[in-house]
Amino acid sequence: MTTDWLRGAVIYQIYPRSFRDSDGDGVGDLRGAIEKLDHVAALGCDAIWLSPFFTSPMKDYGYDVSDYCGVDPLFGSLADADALIKRAHELGLKVIIDQVWSHSSDQHAWFAESRQSRDNPKADWYVWADAKPDGSPPNNWQAMFGGGAWTWDSRRRQYYLHNFLVEQPDLNVRNPAVQDALLDVARFWLERGVDGFRLDVVNFFTHDAQLRDNPPITSLRRAPPRPHQFQRHLYDRTQPETLEFIARLRGVLDEYGAMAVGEIEDEEPLKVQREYTDGDDRLHTAYSFFLLRTRAMAPAVIKDAMAQWEGARGWPSWSLSNHDVTRFPTRLADDDPQRTKLMMALLLALRGTAFLYQGDELGLPHADVPFERLRDPEAIAFWPSGIGRDGARTPMPWARDANMAGFTQAPDAWLPLDPRHRALAVDVQDGIGGSMLEFTRDAIAFRKSCAALREGEFIALDAPEPVLAFERRLGDERMLCLFNLGPEPVRRPAAEGVARFSVGDAELRTSGAALGGFSALFVAI
Incomplete structure (x- = not known):
């Protein structure tokens, strides 16, 4: 495998x-x-x-x-x-x-054991810390879901860390x-x-x-x-x-x-x-x-x-x-x-x-x-x-x-x-x-059919806003990718090639690529 x-x-x-x-x-x-x-x-x-x-x-x-x-x-x-x-x-x-x-979860058996005392076999399986001398949390860390990242546990008389909900104590992966x-x-x-x-x-x-x-x-x-x-x-x-x-x-x-x-x-x-x-x-x-x-x-x-x-x-x-x-x-x-x-x-x-x-x-x-x-x-x-x-x-x-x-x-x-x-x-x-x-x-x-899109290099090309132009290249396979990220039609010179895939009103012409608003064109070159 x-x-x-x-x-x-x-x-x-x-x-x-x-x-x-x-x-x-x-x-x-x-x-x-x-x-x-x-x-x-x-x-x-x-x-x-x-x-x-x-x-x-x-x-x-x-x-x-x-x-x-x-x-x-x-x-x-x-x-x-x-x-x-x-x-x-x-x-x-x-x-x-x-x-x-x-x-x-705070309902996990590991945490249930850890919170019982400071000297049980899983005492250090979660992040515990003493209060500051004034009883406040160990530091200023804030939880992602709001409020401080520390909650007091009366059994251990320590705070435990939770970066998310109070019910989600942090494991001590150290x-x-x-x-x-x-x-x-x-x-x-x-x-x-x-x-x-x-x-x-x-x-x-x-x-x-x-x-x-x-x-x-x-x-x-x-x-x-x-x-x-x-x-x-x-x-x-x-x-x-x-x-x-x-x-x-x-x-x-x-x-x-x-x-x-x-x-x-x-x-x-x-x-x-x-x-x-x-x-x-x-x-x-x-x-x-x-x-x-x-x-x-x-x-x-x-x-x-x-x-x-x-x-x-x-x-x-x-x-x-x-x-x-x-x-x-x-x-x-x-x-x-x-x-x-x-x-x-x-x-x-x-x-x-x-x-x-x-x-x-x-x-x-x-x-x-x-x-x-x-x-x-x-x-x-x-x-x-x-x-x-x-x-x-x-x-x-x-x-x-x-x-x-x-x-x-x-x-x-x-x-x-x-x-x-x-x-x-x-x-x-x-x-x-x-x-x-x-x-x-x-x-x-289309992505699966093109090795350059799956695994090739990404080569950014110069193009005026709002056009995004880049090439994906793997060995001899090259795919030019043109995206008009704006609402107005644009034209862009393009190397000779074959249009392979398009989004919206986009086509390859002898004069280059014509891209309608919010369109894209993939050209094998």
């Missing part, structure tokens, strides 16, 4: 709660995912990334794990997980599963015993046949041993919406000891021919992406929120991102949507179908592994979820100015006229169905020329 398949692959993220409900309880599950794997395979994807399905009290909807080797009954059983892996492999799909090792336990978790799932892991907030795994205060950001012009955005996060994340643990994990992965992709959340995301993939003892690939939080796509955004990977030994990954951000058709394309296709084509033209989020292939707009139906603790805490992650997690529409658009037989689901999504259901778009679904299939097939 090797991980060569990863280079240039297209990986489809399944958020199980919202993908397909097989038992009528209004929540998606593993059997529902199995029923719809054919859809993913038909897109031409190489792998699936499955968001957490492990035992959890669901305070953060699965990202608070209470048993890393158990399947939550809400999603099914361990046998269902095995069946999903088997069916995916039959369809030629690799299986990547989430691993949330920065923190666990501790070799914790590392051993996490590597045992990895082996458990690798033995069951998974092909790799997506590591949640991988650069949060270790913290500054001295617990130094984070310095403030001195350039703020006004108060940011969240307390943690007041600080430079020098000491609560991205510590060098994390790479030592990754080296140990890489050794286990190499035994099985498996891979790992890391999620990076940092002030310098591309720099850390590169650092975490730089060598045979690092991650196979990593992605960050660099494009996931971009509010407008301009040529400079892409060129700057690609420039930071020049000469890198590592391999990047890119995504425009996931379960944590506003869906890209809304964020980057103003819910315009033509611009949505353009963004999809751009993602698939970049050097790196491409991640699609369920519903991207349908062009789903970010859903409107009223306050009284919100479930995401982050969205509730920061309402009305929060990200609104629930809008990316509403039910997947499979059939326009079916109950809940074919997601469930229940009268309602854990999150409401956005009425706009019915008209974009899979059965509405399947086989219809010009639909977003068929375009996505064609774009993925």
Whole structure:
């Protein structure tokens, strides 16, 4: 087994709660995912990334794990997980599963033991610290979901660290015993046949041993919406000891021919992406929120991102949507179908592994979820100015006229169905020329047919705004990629070649490339 398949692959993220409900309880599950794997395979994807399905009290909807080797009954059983892996492999799909090792649930047996005393066998499995002389927390670190990152525990008479919810205590990954336990978790799932892991907030795994205060950001012009955005996060994340643990994990992965992709959340995301993939003892690939939080796509955004990977030994990954951000058709394309296709084509033209989020292939707009139906603790805490992650997690529409658009037989689901999504259901778009679904299939097939797009160099070319021009090159194969990111038609000289793929009103003429507003042209030269 090797991980060569990863280079240039297209990986489809399944958020199980919202993908397909097989038992009528209004929540998606593993059997529902199995029923719809054919859809993913038909897109031409190489792998699936499955968001957490492990035992959890669901305070953060699965990202608070209470048993890393158990399947939550809400999603099914361990046998269902095995069946999903088997069916995916039959369809030629690799299986990547989430691993949330920065923190666990406070209901995990490890934490239950750790909090009992300061001298039990798991006393140092989590990040504990004494209060300051005045009883205040050990330092000024702030939690991502609001408030301080430390909570007092009366049993130990110490504070414990939580970078997210109070119910998500941080594991002490500095501790070799914790590392051993996490590597045992990895082996458990690798033995069951998974092909790799997506590591949640991988650069949060270790913290500054001295617990130094984070310095403030001195350039703020006004108060940011969240307390943690007041600080430079020098000491609560991205510590060098994390790479030592990754080296140990890489050794286990190499035994099985498996891979790992890391999620990076940092002030310098591309720099850390590169650092975490730089060598045979690092991650196979990593992605960050660099494009996931971009509010407008301009040529400079892409060129700057690609420039930071020049000469890198590592391999990047890119995504425009996931379960944590506003869906890209809304964020980057103003819910315009033509611009949505353009963004999809751009993602698939970049050097790196491409991640699609369920519903991207349908062009789903970010859903409107009223306050009284919100479930995401982050969205509730920061309402009305929060990200609104629930809008990316509403039910997947499979059939326009079916109950809940074919997601469930229940009268309602854990999150409401956005009425706009019915008209974009899979059965509405399947086989219809010009639909977003068929375009996505064609774009993925084109990427797979061109080695230069999958694995070639990225060579930025000069072009006036708003044209993005670059070449992808591998050996003698060269593909010129032209994107008009603006609304007005433009013309651009182009080398002689053959037009291979286009988006919108774009064509190759004897005088050069004619690009209509929000269009793209791929030319083999």
